[in-house]
Amino acid sequence: MNVEFINPFLSALLNVTATMASLQLTPGKPKLKTDHYAKGDVSGLMGMVGPQTRGSMSITFEQGLILEIMQKMLGENPGEINEEVSDLVGELTNMVTGGAKKLLSEKGYEFDMATPAVVSGPGHTISHKANGKKIIVPFASPYGTAYIEICFESA
Amino acid sequence: MNVEFINPFLSALLNVTATMASLQLTPGKPKLKTDHYAKGDVSGLMGMVGPQTRGSMSITFEQGLILEIMQKMLGENPGEINEEVSDLVGELTNMVTGGAKKLLSEKGYEFDMATPAVVSGPGHTISHKANGKKIIVPFASPYGTAYIEICFESA
Numbered sequence: 001m002n003v004e005f006i007n008p009f010l011s012a013l014l015n016v017t018a019t020m021a022s023l024q025l026t027p028g029k030p031k032l033k034t035d036h037y038a039k040g041d042v043s044g045l046m047g048m049v050g051p052q053t054r055g056s057m058s059i060t061f062e063q064g065l066i067l068e069i070m071q072k073m074l075g076e077n078p079g080e081i082n083e084e085v086s087d088l089v090g091e092l093t094n095m096v097t098g099g100a101k102k103l104l105s106e107k108g109y110e111f112d113m114a115t116p117a118v119v120s121g122p123g124h125t126i127s128h129k130a131n132g133k134k135i136i137v138p139f140a141s142p143y144g145t146a147y148i149e150i151c152f153e154s155a
Numbered sequence: 156m157n158v159e160f161i162n163p164f165l166s167a168l169l170n171v172t173a174t175m176a177s178l179q180l181t182p183g184k185p186k187l188k189t190d191h192y193a194k195g196d197v198s199g200l201m202g203m204v205g206p207q208t209r210g211s212m213s214i215t216f217e218q219g220l221i222l223e224i225m226q227k228m229l230g231e232n233p234g235e236i237n238e239e240v241s242d243l244v245g246e247l248t249n250m251v252t253g254g255a256k257k258l259l260s261e262k263g264y265e266f267d268m269a270t271p272a273v274v275s276g277p278g279h280t281i282s283h284k285a286n287g288k289k290i291i292v293p294f295a296s297p298y299g300t301a302y303i304e305i306c307f308e309s310a
Contacts, residue, residue: 047202047211047269056202056272083282090284114202114269115286115308117211121279127238129245130270153270 004107006030006135009057009148012099013139016092021072025139025146033134038147042066042081043119043126044093048152050111055130055152057100059093062144063122081120090116096148159262161185161290164212164303167254168294171247176227180294180301188289193302197221197236198274198281199248203307205266210285210307214248217299218277236275245271251303 010027017023040060047056061069063081070088071077078084093116101113119126128134128151139146165182172178195215202211216224218236225243226232233239248271256268274281283289283306294301 043274045200045202045211045272047200047204047272049202049204049267049269054267054269056200056270058272086282087284090282094284112204112209112267114204114209115211115306116284117200117202117213118282118284119198119274119276119279120282121274121276124274124276124279127241127245127273127275128270129242129249129273151270 005104005109005152006150008100008103009096009150010137011103012096013059013146013148015099016095017069021069023069023072023141025141028138028140030135030137033136033149037125038136038149039123039125040147041120041122042085042089043124044089045117045119045126046093046097047114048097048111049114050109053111053152053154055132055150056128057097057148057150058126058128059089059096060126060147060149061089062146065141065144065146068143086118086120089118093118160259160264160307161305163255163258164251164305165292166258167251168214168301168303170254171250172224176224178224178227178296180296183293183295185290185292188291188304192280193291193293193304194278194280195302196275196277197240197244198279199244200272200274200281201248201252202269203252203266204269205264208266208307208309210287210305211283212252212303212305213281213283214244214251215281215302215304216244217301220296220299220301223298241273241275244273248273
């Protein structure tokens with residue numbers, strides 16, 4: 001898995017949070033996930049299947065950040081991760097994967113998206129099990145951190 | 156989504172735990188997931204994409220049950236959910252989805268599997284976001300409960 005495959009996901013997340021929530025996230029350095037773990041409070045996961053590759057992607061949010069995104073997008077802050085926040089994370093996961101799919105398609109990489117699943121639980125971690133390198137990228141904000149994790153393997 | 160689509164996943168989980176861990180789980184009644192939530196300590200998730208359908212599946216284990224399965228399959232019990240337990244849950248998720256895929260293929264339903272992701276965190280919940288009915292099925296054992304959750308939508 002090369003950088004050409006990762007960058008569209010990072011661009012898509014920055015684009016979605018900037019346009020939908022007027023929020024500029026600050027991307028950190030992509031890291032190979034060996035002992036780097038992203039802990040967060042709510043995560044959206046998406047499976048992807050293409051002719052030559054398959055994999056999974058997750059976006060993990062700390063509670064403070066996703067509540068701020070909800071406030072900026074929908075004008076309400078429930079103060080906790082409830083069903084509406086979970087639905088929002090599912091939508092964001094769809095938007096980011098869809099945006100990356102479009103960018104990758106322009107470069108000749110094609111894949112189909114499964115449907116998102118959202119995990120809620122304080123301080124959970126996610127481990128992607130594809131037989132490929134796992135890349136993790138942090139995104140900083142004054143309200144908390146988000147992490148994108150991606151792993152692809154040859155189909 | 157009809158029962159014909161669900162049952163192969165249930166059969167596959169019963170078959171995998173019986174053959175791999177000599178453990179007979181007792182399936183409960185399938186329920187539409189409206190306000191039914193499965194809380195567990197470690198979950199395997201899988202995205203699926205077919206010509207006419209796409210969706211996601213999760214298997215959630217309470218800690219006591221997955222540690223007993225690990226003990227019976229590998230002869231060791233780490234006493235907590237560590238990297239080895241996470242890998243085992245990823246393998247079980249692959250086996251159950253692969254088993255269901257085979258059974259469904261025999262009935263003319265085809266789908267491709269993405270790769271599994273495993274969530275670790277005490278008492279987390281999972282919400283599948285496909286636009287279809289969500290089905291949840293509990294599996295009881297003396298060591299704790301497992302839950303399968305499935306949701307498919309038309310592609």
